[in-house]
Amino acid sequence: MAIPMTDLYVQYLGLKEEIDAAIERTIKDSSYVLGKQVGQFEEEIAGYFGTRYAVGVNSGTDALVLALAALGIGWGDEVITTPFTFIATAEAISRVGAKPVFCDIDYETFNIDPQKIEEAITKNTKAILPVHLYGLPCDMNKIMALAKKHSLFVIEDCAQSFGSVYQGQKVGTFGACGCLSFFPAKTLGCYGDGGMVVTNEQKTAEKIKILRNHGSTTKYMYGKHGFNSRLDGIQAAILRVKLKYIDSWIEKRIHNAGIYNRELAGVNDVVTPKITEKDKHTFNYYNLKVKKNRDGLQAHLKAKGIAAAIYYPVCLHLQEVYKELGYQQGAFPVAELIQNESLALPMYPELTEQNIKKSAQVIKEIF
Numbered sequence: 455m456a457i458p459m460t461d462l463y464v465q466y467l468g469l470k471e472e473i474d475a476a477i478e479r480t481i482k483d484s485s486y487v488l489g490k491q492v493g494q495f496e497e498e499i500a501g502y503f504g505t506r507y508a509v510g511v512n513s514g515t516d517a518l519v520l521a522l523a524a525l526g527i528g529w530g531d532e533v534i535t536t537p538f539t540f541i542a543t544a545e546a547i548s549r550v551g552a553k554p555v556f557c558d559i560d561y562e563t564f565n566i567d568p569q570k571i572e573e574a575i576t577k578n579t580k581a582i583l584p585v586h587l588y589g590l591p592c593d594m595n596k597i598m599a600l601a602k603k604h605s606l607f608v609i610e611d612c613a614q615s616f617g618s619v620y621q622g623q624k625v626g627t628f629g630a631c632g633c634l635s636f637f638p639a640k641t642l643g644c645y646g647d648g649g650m651v652v653t654n655e656q657k658t659a660e661k662i663k664i665l666r667n668h669g670s671t672t673k674y675m676y677g678k679h680g681f682n683s684r685l686d687g688i689q690a691a692i693l694r695v696k697l698k699y700i701d702s703w704i705e706k707r708i709h710n711a712g713i714y715n716r717e718l719a720g721v722n723d724v725v726t727p728k729i730t731e732k733d734k735h736t737f738n739y740y741n742l743k744v745k746k747n748r749d750g751l752q753a754h755l756k757a758k759g760i761a762a763a764i765y766y767p768v769c770l771h772l773q774e775v776y777k778e779l780g781y782q783q784g785a786f787p788v789a790e791l792i793q794n795e796s797l798a799l800p801m802y803p804e805l806t807e808q809n810i811k812k813s814a815q816v817i818k819e820i821f
């Protein structure tokens with residue numbers, strides 16, 4: 455039996471009746487774009503995060519783009535972020551016309567290194583865009599202190615960190631905006647594309663609502679150039695069902711990570727992620743650092759029917775699309791080291807202990 459990175463169908467089967475009914479109800483209401491389901495889901499997400507507002511959009515990428523645009527970030531502005539993330543983080547900055555400025559990450563956490571942020575601040579810097587990678591919260595105390603000192607916005611990329619907690623507070627609620635993705639493979643995923651921005655600022659929430667709907671203030675009146683970026687009713691209906699279970703699924707992810715850590719303890723050249731009480735890592739991905747022959751290990755796992763993925767094989771500052779920024783190889787040594795060590799193993803709530811042990815066993819065979 456093969457072990458996949460994630461198994462969305464098995465989760466659906468467990469909730470089939472509820473999800474099918476939710477989809478049917480939405481079709482009956484013909485409430486396909488925004489509408490009742492989206493409005494109720496927005497309220498539930500605001501409740502989950504404890505924020506005053508939540509605005510549904512078309513994707514996590516658009517959540518970032520609209521948050522940046524709503525905060526007035528655009529041409530001539532610089533936004534500091536990590537080079538070790540999914541392309542969408544930096545793409546959103548470029549999309550609004552601003553310039554992504556990368557800085558190196560911390561070896562232990564895979565996340566942006568606050569020490570390096572301050573060195574990257576210039577008179578054009580408008581915001582810091584931290585990514586809570588794989589589900590592990592960034593060092594928000596230090597990031598928020600820097601933002602305050604230099605009067606910068608903080609926009610949190612929470613695409614991989616739904617439900618993660620930093621020192622008792624959910625990530626996404628520290629900065630001006632928290633950006634969520636409901637892409638199917640994320641911790642809270644729908645059956646297509648979907649995203650959301652959470653914020654406590656009324657003005658920002660209102661701007662995003664206008665921007666997502668063609669810049670329309672009232673029907674057929676347009677004050678601004680906008681986007682078509684609205685959350686679908688069917689996706690919201692599915693997400694409302696799944697939201698009821700999300701905390702138990704997150705606990706299962708953490709439990710599964712604990713089994714991996716236990717099984718892989720003491721294996722040479724394999725570093726397992728830390729699980730701490732204080733900061734809650736929600737394990738959208740379970741990531742190892744493999745210090746020797748990472749690609750060989752991946753191939754070996756594959757041969758045994760066990761999926762393993764590299765998030766991410768090439769840092770963003772070394773991508774063709776960002777040649778224009780002029781970064782050289784070696785610019786961010788930690789990120790460049792980790793791109794060669796990082797290896798994600800299968801992770802989802804329904805993953806069995808037996809399969810976790812099987813994957814660990816295969817790893818132990820070659821180390």
Ligand SMILES: *Cc1c(COP(=O)(O)O)cnc(C)c1O
Nearest residue numbers: 513514515540542543613635637
């Ligand atoms: C998935 C992801 C996004 C983009 O989300 P989409 O919903 O796929 O557009 C942004 N940032 C990170 C870190 C992601 O993993």
